[in-house]
Amino acid sequence: MTADDSFGRLDDDDYPAYTMGRAADMLGTTQGFLRAIGEARLITPLRSEGGHRRYSRYQLRIAARARELVDQGTPIEAACRIVILEDQLEEAQRINAEYRRAAAASDPSTSTPG
16 A cells, blocks of 8 residues: 555545544543444444454544433433434435436426526
8 A cells, every 4th residue: 555545545434544542532432432332333343453443534423423412311222223313314315305306307397498
């Protein structure tokens, strides 16, 4: 791997760049919290060759949302389920919007006369 390849990964939201300790520090939480949301299957960190957990920026954003809910008094299992459902809803809305755009583009009655 060249240096250019490594720097290119810095912009990749899915690249597992953060150790468990660093991830916990960034989120202001404990490593135990990260283990708990992993056990609840909210996120599944990748493992380094040595078996250490590694987290991506995308996973940290999900963990941060779960932490917000837990900090508001939501039990961790419920917080994880809420985050999963929010993510599923967002994806369904995105797909629905794509279908609407495609339907509008293929319907000649919705286009403006030129």
